Amino acid sequence: MSTLITNIAELMTQDLEHRVLKNAAVVVEGERIAWLGSAADAPAADDAVDAGGRAVLPGWVDSHTHLVFAGDRTAEFEARMAGESYSAGGIAVTMNATRRASDFDLTRLAMARVSEAVSQGTTYLETKTGYGLDVEHEARSARIASTVADEVTYLGAHLVPAGADAEAYTDLVCGPMLDAVRPYVRWADVFCEEGAFTAEQSRRVLEACRAAGLGIRVHGNQLGEGPGVQLAVELGAASVDHVNYLSARDVAALAESWSGWNADSGTGVRGTVATCLPACDLSTRQPLAPGRELLDAGVQVALASNCNPGTSYTSSMAFNVATAVLQMRLSVHEAVRAATYGGALALHREVGHDADGVRAVGSLAVGHRADLHMLNAPSATHLAYRPGMPLTYAVWRAGVRAR
Numbered sequence: 001m002s003t004l005i006t007n008i009a010e011l012m013t014q015d016l017e018h019r020v021l022k023n024a025a026v027v028v029e030g031e032r033i034a035w036l037g038s039a040a041d042a043p044a045a046d047d048a049v050d051a052g053g054r055a056v057l058p059g060w061v062d063s064h065t066h067l068v069f070a071g072d073r074t075a076e077f078e079a080r081m082a083g084e085s086y087s088a089g090g091i092a093v094t095m096n097a098t099r100r101a102s103d104f105d106l107t108r109l110a111m112a113r114v115s116e117a118v119s120q121g122t123t124y125l126e127t128k129t130g131y132g133l134d135v136e137h138e139a140r141s142a143r144i145a146s147t148v149a150d151e152v153t154y155l156g157a158h159l160v161p162a163g164a165d166a167e168a169y170t171d172l173v174c175g176p177m178l179d180a181v182r183p184y185v186r187w188a189d190v191f192c193e194e195g196a197f198t199a200e201q202s203r204r205v206l207e208a209c210r211a212a213g214l215g216i217r218v219h220g221n222q223l224g225e226g227p228g229v230q231l232a233v234e235l236g237a238a239s240v241d242h243v244n245y246l247s248a249r250d251v252a253a254l255a256e257s258w259s260g261w262n263a264d265s266g267t268g269v270r271g272t273v274a275t276c277l278p279a280c281d282l283s284t285r286q287p288l289a290p291g292r293e294l295l296d297a298g299v300q301v302a303l304a305s306n307c308n309p310g311t312s313y314t315s316s317m318a319f320n321v322a323t324a325v326l327q328m329r330l331s332v333h334e335a336v337r338a339a340t341y342g343g344a345l346a347l348h349r350e351v352g353h354d355a356d357g358v359r360a361v362g363s364l365a366v367g368h369r370a371d372l373h374m375l376n377a378p379s380a381t382h383l384a385y386r387p388g389m390p391l392t393y394a395v396w397r398a399g400v401r402a403r
């Protein structure tokens with residue numbers, strides 16, 4: 001079964017050549033993109049969809065969310081808006097509500113959040129554990145996450161639960177808890193920040209998880225200039241996320257991590273993606289991450305929602321893209337790229353064609369996964385020009401119409 005989507009005013013491919021095609025068409029065949037190019041040259045297909053002069057771009061790749069949780073933190077948000085500052089301690093409130101929730105409720109809540117994201121154009125999504133914080137509840141969160149998300153990250157090292165000894169808890173995260181979540185996860189993460197895990201504890205967690213075969217990522221430099229970025233680069237993490245407070249040395253280390261990467265061919269040794277989370281920055285009243293400076297330094301950047309009940313209760317990638325353009329001074333093309341190809345790079349899912357057994361996400365090219373986001377607008381520029389507007393018109397996820 002093939003579908004021709006034609007009369008596309010602007011097709012922003014985010015492929016390696018950064019092509020933006022006018023008057024374009026795409027053919028979707030099963031889960032893959034079978035053809036794309038000028039509408040005038042389009043081949044016949046079983047079915048046709050008239051885009052009516054709308055824009056099409058890759059579905060968002062949200063490489064950083066925390067969707068497996070119960071409860072909400074409205075009171076904490078209100079206090080913050082009244083002048084309180086964010087601290088990691090709020091995680092415990094969500095941990096308590098999450099532990100109390102039944103499997104059914106936790107699954108239902110996570111599924112509903114994924115549906116919200118997909119209805120806004122997200123077609124590939126990572127989510128984390130981190131609100132269980134004991135062996136039983138982290139394993140449960142990982143299992144539930146694996147049924148709702150494309151990629152699952154183990155974040156046992158999110159907070160040391162009250163009453164626990166930090167070193168003993170770190171041992172648990174590196175040992176029995178890791179064993180329990182291992183069947184469900186591909187990644188491990190650590191909140192390396194004052195009030196959460198020290199550099200030494202974070203290193204222990206990341207090394208143990210890497211030895212267990214997991215890819216690693218880091219929450220770093222969110223609340224102050226900390227060791228997170230340097231640790232992430234040193235250990236070869238796929239991404240370091242937040243990156244609000246960076247020294248010149250941090251930016252240089254991130255840039256250096258990409259020195260073995262050929263961005264034109266998308267080959268070589270991947271470095272550490274800097275993942276900016278602008279919605280979180282606004283909701284916590286932190287300075288926006290220096291996305292412009294990172295791009296100018298040659299760092300590969302991703303944008304993600306960080307959807308969670310504490311610091312960023314939104315899965316709107318369009319909101320993040322608009323903020324990145326309006327306030328971080330990325331161009332529309334750069335912001336959309338960071339929210340699609342950048343996220344895929346952060347998840348090591350940017351490559352893969354027909355013969356590879358896994359299809360690339362986050363960019364549009366023949367053989368890639370047919371993850372498409374059609375806007376009710378003639379160009380992607382409208383994402384920033386009309387911020388906050390409901391611009392998602394249609395979504396295909398792995399070739400299936402999801403909206």
Ligand SMILES: N=CN[C@@H](CCC(=O)O)C(=O)O
Pocket residue numbers: 088090091094191219222280306308309310311312
């Ligand atoms: N910073 C650490 N973790 C989450 C927030 C978790 C929470 O407050 O519930 C984040 O990415 O912002």
Ligand SMILES: [Zn+2]
Pocket residue numbers: 064065066219306308
């Ligand atoms: Zn996070």
